Amino acid sequence: MRDSRLVGLLSLALLAGFLCTFGAAAGVSLSSTGAAVIGASDAPGDAWDVAVSGNRAYVANGGFGLQVVDIISPMDPLSVAGLETPGALRSIVVSGNHAYAAAEDAGLLVIDISDPASPAVAGTLDTPGSALGVAVSGDRVFVADGDAGLRVIDITDPRSPALLGSLDTSGHARAVAVWGDRAYLADGPAGLLVIDISDPASPTLAGGHDTPGEAADVAVAGRHAFVADGASGLQVFDVGDPTNPTLAGAHDTPVDAAAVAVDGDWIYVADGSSGLQVFDIRDPADPVPAASIEAPGEARALVIAGEHAFVAAGDAGLHVIDVADPVTPLPVGGFDTDGYGYGVAISGNVVCLGDWNGGLKVFDVSDPTDIVLAGSHETPVVARRVTIDGDYAYVGIYSRGFQVFDVSDPSRPELVSELDTPDVCWQVVVDGDYAYVTDEKTGLLVVDVSDPTNPVPAGMCDTPGHAWGVAIDGDHAYVADRGSGLQVIDISDPRWPVIVGAYDTPGICWHVAISGDHAFVVDGVSGLHVLDISDPTSPTLVGGHDTERQASRVVVSGDFAYVADYHAGLLVFDVSDPSTPVLIGDYDVPDEARCLALAGDHAFVGGGRRGLHVIRVLEHPWSTVAEAPGTGE
Numbered sequence: 036m037r038d039s040r041l042v043g044l045l046s047l048a049l050l051a052g053f054l055c056t057f058g059a060a061a062g063v064s065l066s067s068t069g070a071a072v073i074g075a076s077d078a079p080g081d082a083w084d085v086a087v088s089g090n091r092a093y094v095a096n097g098g099f100g101l102q103v104v105d106i107i108s109p110m111d112p113l114s115v116a117g118l119e120t121p122g123a124l125r126s127i128v129v130s131g132n133h134a135y136a137a138a139e140d141a142g143l144l145v146i147d148i149s150d151p152a153s154p155a156v157a158g159t160l161d162t163p164g165s166a167l168g169v170a171v172s173g174d175r176v177f178v179a180d181g182d183a184g185l186r187v188i189d190i191t192d193p194r195s196p197a198l199l200g201s202l203d204t205s206g207h208a209r210a211v212a213v214w215g216d217r218a219y220l221a222d223g224p225a226g227l228l229v230i231d232i233s234d235p236a237s238p239t240l241a242g243g244h245d246t247p248g249e250a251a252d253v254a255v256a257g258r259h260a261f262v263a264d265g266a267s268g269l270q271v272f273d274v275g276d277p278t279n280p281t282l283a284g285a286h287d288t289p290v291d292a293a294a295v296a297v298d299g300d301w302i303y304v305a306d307g308s309s310g311l312q313v314f315d316i317r318d319p320a321d322p323v324p325a326a327s328i329e330a331p332g333e334a335r336a337l338v339i340a341g342e343h344a345f346v347a348a349g350d351a352g353l354h355v356i357d358v359a360d361p362v363t364p365l366p367v368g369g370f371d372t373d374g375y376g377y378g379v380a381i382s383g384n385v386v387c388l389g390d391w392n393g394g395l396k397v398f399d400v401s402d403p404t405d406i407v408l409a410g411s412h413e414t415p416v417v418a419r420r421v422t423i424d425g426d427y428a429y430v431g432i433y434s435r436g437f438q439v440f441d442v443s444d445p446s447r448p449e450l451v452s453e454l455d456t457p458d459v460c461w462q463v464v465v466d467g468d469y470a471y472v473t474d475e476k477t478g479l480l481v482v483d484v485s486d487p488t489n490p491v492p493a494g495m496c497d498t499p500g501h502a503w504g505v506a507i508d509g510d511h512a513y514v515a516d517r518g519s520g521l522q523v524i525d526i527s528d529p530r531w532p533v534i535v536g537a538y539d540t541p542g543i544c545w546h547v548a549i550s551g552d553h554a555f556v557v558d559g560v561s562g563l564h565v566l567d568i569s570d571p572t573s574p575t576l577v578g579g580h581d582t583e584r585q586a587s588r589v590v591v592s593g594d595f596a597y598v599a600d601y602h603a604g605l606l607v608f609d610v611s612d613p614s615t616p617v618l619i620g621d622y623d624v625p626d627e628a629r630c631l632a633l634a635g636d637h638a639f640v641g642g643g644r645r646g647l648h649v650i651r652v653l654e655h656p657w658s659t660v661a662e663a664p665g666t667g668e
Contacts, residue, residue, distance in 0.1 A: 072330050074355035076104045076112040082347035084336040088129040089551010090613075091115075091151050092345050094353050095124035095136055102353075103151050107611065109343050109355045118154045120144055122166075126179075126210070126336075130171045131509010133157065133193050137166035143178055143186075145193045149569070160196040162186050168210035168221070168252075173467010174529075175199065175235050177218050179208035185220055187235045191527070193510075200236040204228060206250075210294075214255040215425015216487075217241065217277055221250035227262050227270075229277045233486065235468075242278040246270050252294040252336075254302070257383015258443070259283065259319045261302055263292035269304055269312075271319050275443060284320040288312045289327075294336040296344075299635010301325065301655065303344060303358075305334035311344065311356065313655075317401060326656075330354050341593010342653060359636070359653040361595060364605055364622035367637070368404045368649035372396055376641030378420030378431070378462075381632045385409075385445050386639055387428045388647055389418040389630075395430050396647075397445045403637050403649045409445040414438060420630065424465035427451070427487045431460040437472065439487050454490045456480060466507040469493065469529045473502035479514055481529045496532035498522050504546035506554075511535075511571050513554055515544040521556055523571045538566055538574040550591040553577070553613045557586035563598055565613045578614040582606060590633045597638055597652065599628035605640055605650055624648050 076092075080099030085092055092112065094102040100120040105113040122141025127134055132149040143166055145158035164183025169176060176196065178186040184204035189197045206225025211218055216233040226246035231239045248267030253260055258275040268288040272280045289312070294305040302322065304312040310329040314322040332351025337344055342359040374393020379386060384401040394413040400406045419431040426443040436456035441449040459475040468485040479502055481494035500519030505512055510527040521544060523536035542561030547554055552569040562582040566574040583603035590597045594611040605628050607620035625648070630641035636655065640648045 072328075072354045072356050074106075074108075074110045074112045075331070075352060076102075076114050077352040081349045082332075082335065082352050083124065083349075084126045085338055085345050085347045085353060086127045086129045086134065087338050087340040087345055089553060091551065092353060093127055093129055093134050093148070094347060095127040097125070098123040100124060101127070101134070101136065101146060101154055103148070103154060104353055106345070106355065109357070112353060112355055116152050116154055118146065118156070120146075120156060121159070125166070126168045128169055128171050131511065133190075133509065135169050135171055135176050135190070137169040137178055139165045139167070142166050143169070143176060143188055143196055145190065145196055147193075158192075158194045158196050160188055160198065164208070167208065170211045170213045170218070172213040173469060175232075175467055177211045177213055177232070179211040179220060181207055181209075184208050184222075185211065185218060185230060185238060187232065187238055189235075200234075200238050202230060202238040202240065204240075209250065210252040212253050212255050212260075215427065216485075217425065219253045219255050219260050219274070221253040221262060223249050223251075226250050227253060227260060227272055227280060229260075229274060229280055231277070235485075242276075242280050244272055244280040244282065248292075251292065254295045254297045256297045257385055259383065261295045261297060261316075261319075263295045263304060265291055265293075268292050269295070269302070269314065269322055271316075271322060273319075284318075284322055286314060286322045286324065293334065296337050296339050298339040299637065301635060303337055303339060305337045305346060307333045307335075310334050311337065311346065313358075328356055328358075330356065341595060343593060359655045361607060361609075361619055362651065362654045364607060364620050364638070365651045366622065366624075366648060367651050368400075368402075368406050369642070369645070370398060370406050370408060370647045372646035374418075374646075375629075375644055376646050377418070377629050377643075379630050379632045379639050379641045379647065380421040380423045380428070381634045381639055382423040385423070385442060386632070386647065387421045387423055387430075387442065388641060389421045389430055390646070391417045391419070394418050395421070395428065395440060395448060397428075397442055397448050398647065399445060400639070400649065403651075406647065406649060410442075410448050412440060412448045412450060419460070420462045422463050422465055424487075429463040429465060429470060429484075431463055431472075434459055436460050437463050437470075439484075439490065451488045452490055454482060454492070461503045462505055464505050464507055469526075471505050471507055471512050471526070473505050473514060475501045475503070478502050479505065479512060479524055479532060481526065481532055494530040494532050496524050496534060498534070500544075503544070506547045506549045508549040513547045513549060513568070515547045515556065517543050517545075520544050521547060521554060521566065521574060523568070523574060525571075536570075536572040536574055538576070540564055545587045546589055548589045548591045548596070550610075555589050555591050555596050555610070557589045557598055559585050559587070562586050563589065563596065563608065563616060565610065565616060567613075578612075578616055580608060580616040580618060588628075588630045590631055590638075592633050595652075597631060597633060599631045599640060601627045601629070604628050605631065605638060605652075607652060620652070622650055624650075
């Protein structure tokens with residue numbers, strides 16, 4: 036580990052020592068694990084919810100509107116802007132240059148945050164109920180509207196949101212999560228509802244399950260829905276059959292479970308005055324308490340970003356909690372396949388691997404130290420990069436376009452559709468109803484996948500180079516265009532995508548990841564480049580770092596960028612200062628690191644001829660407690 040990171044960790048240790056000595060007076064205490072509040076930003080109102088994008092947190096501050104907080108230094112979060120709004124902000128999400136807020140009696144607010152220092156209301160739509168929760172998927176916003184149930188809103192033009200569909204419910208809709216073509220609604224006294232949104236204009240109830248308390252929030256990972264159920268704590272449902280959700284597990288919490296967030300093997304519950312409750316969910320049917328982290332105020336909502344939890348704590352404002360530290364990358368598991376690991380994606384406990392001539396492989400990784408091949412399916416030509424969206428895996432198959440597989444039963448992946456493309460398909464990324472396909476010499480293709488069993492071409496944008504990789508952020512697609520660097524494409528109308536900006540990189544642009552105002556581009560032998568995209572029409576270079584071999588994939592989580600660097604293996608960079616990435620760890624995988632996906636504590640690396648590798652890259656302070664119940668003090 037490099038000196039700069041050690042200095043940061045030593046600072047955390049000193050701060051933890053200070054809190055241990057003076058925490059009682061300050062109203063802050065530590066759990067036995069050592070996790071603690073490391074930063075705070077007070078606000079004039081009550082913090083109800085928080086969203087994080089890049090180096091900024093956006094706080095829904097009740098009747099006092101929106102607060103924008105600079106979190107480039109999590110130990111010293113700094114309020115940089117505020118916005119008075121109609122209604123009281125109760126929930127907020129960020130997508131691209133806009134924040135979408137549920138504002139009780141004022142309905143949905145669309146806030147332009149293209150300049151975070153000067154946020155402005157760009158659009159509004161009143162709703163008949165009390166807007167309490169919000170989720171975004173592609174160009175749709177889903178609003179939990181209190182006694183009025185679910186509202187589906189078209190945000191193709193964010194300045195003019197329009198009601199698309201609705202569904203009245205029997206309870207009191209408080210929160211919503213979207214997974215594939217289903218919305219999961221925390222409906223207060225009516226419990227958990229599963230809603231089919233394959234036709235957003237006509238959402239229909241697919242199934243539901245009552246809960247013993249008041250369903251306040253819901254998060255979905257793979258085939259499980261996790262519900263914060265008020266005084267009844269955490270409830271876990273198996274939603275593999277959306278028409279018949281079944282209770283899989285449950286665990287009480289000390290006070291009042293208000294919100295949930297899933298991060299790999301862990302679930303975090305905002306539990307009012309008891310702070311955060313952390314559970315090990317490697318077996319979702321048996322959540323195991325791992326930690327209790329106390330904090331000032333009442334924990335009402337939270338979001339996990341990298342190694343930090345950001346907690347909306349009512350009248351105590353925003354709190355930042357250090358929940359993980361980077362570790363020297365350590366292999367914990369693997370599976371040697373008969374093909375060549377080229378593309379990898381993860382959803383819940385399911386990993387899909389594009390295994391070249393070995394087709395599609397589907398793994399159960401509920402125990403990362405003992406991964407199991409659950410199922411497989413041949414492909415007509417080589418299987419390359421993979422994306423998972425809901426129950427479906429989208430696999431690029433070289434000269435034959437892409438295929439769509441139903442992986443709801445991982446042991447029996449089923450081919451449901453395919454679409455040939457004009458050239459060579461490299462990557463498919465799904466955002467809402469559309470798939471964005473990099474098709475080498477053809478450029479970017481846009482495909483309507485509102486019905487995954489019947490993909491329909493919708494638009495195309497030729498690029499000057501060879502389109503290899505793509506990332507979607509709001510109204511823009513960022514295309515890694517090989518010899519032509521990064522191309523920025525406006526997809527506000529997916530049928531007519533158009534190039535609006537570009538940055539020529541010195542090498543061969545392979546792949547791109549977006550985090551907040553920055554694009555992280557891997558450029559082959561030229562390594563990692565960091566571009567400022569606060570103005571998407573004019574990306575500018577702000578930092579970079581050489582790599583030893585050929586940087587081909589990148590994933591960004593919180594303050595860290597993970598790079599697959601072929602024969603140099605997996606590289607880990609601290610990008611808390613995007614202008615100065617610092618290499619803090621590496622692991623030389625057998626054969627070569629071709630691709631990677633990140634989930635919780637682990638990186639899943641496609642290792643060329645050696646299949647799939649699982650590498651531990653983060654360590655939570657309560658990991659050993661969770662692995663050895665009853666041994667901690």
